[in-house]
Amino acid sequence: MAQQHDEGVKIIKQMLAQEEEKYKCFQVDHKGILWFNGRIVVPKDHQLCKQILDEAHLSKFFMHPGSTKMYQDLRQNFWWTRMKREIARYVSKCDICQRVKASHLKVAGVLQPLPIPSWKWEDISMDFIVGLSNTS
Ligand SMILES: [Zn+2]
Numbered sequence: 001m002a003q004q005h006d007e008g009v010k011i012i013k014q015m016l017a018q019e020e021e022k023y024k025c026f027q028v029d030h031k032g033i034l035w036f037n038g039r040i041v042v043p044k045d046h047q048l049c050k051q052i053l054d055e056a057h058l059s060k061f062f063m064h065p066g067s068t069k070m071y072q073d074l075r076q077n078f079w080w081t082r083m084k085r086e087i088a089r090y091v092s093k094c095d096i097c098q099r100v101k102a103s104h105l106k107v108a109g110v111l112q113p114l115p116i117p118s119w120k121w122e123d124i125s126m127d128f129i130v131g132l133s134n135t136s
Pocket of ligand 1: 057064065091094095096097098
């Protein structure tokens, strides 16, 4: 974990030193690392956030996790402001996820005829006719 050297971390540490009630959920350990309820505070460092998100998201072997799943996993260990929103934005920018989503959302176009079955009764389709007038 890189050093926490950002403005936000500095401010929170100052508030802690002044024993601000609101900042009680933060703790500083003996190494000077800032924690939020047992989760490490990730400084506003674009590279670092990206690294954490990449690690949680990019897998060659499995489906990419969605933002809810990623948030559930990452929140066990990490905390930063607007974390949930940033994860959602990260996932929305992932090329692979967009392609997967697009293939699930194929636009309904012209009705496709069923392929000619290669065996009897392989495909059965029915049309329901409604709205006929009653026989007299
Ligand atoms: Zn993805």
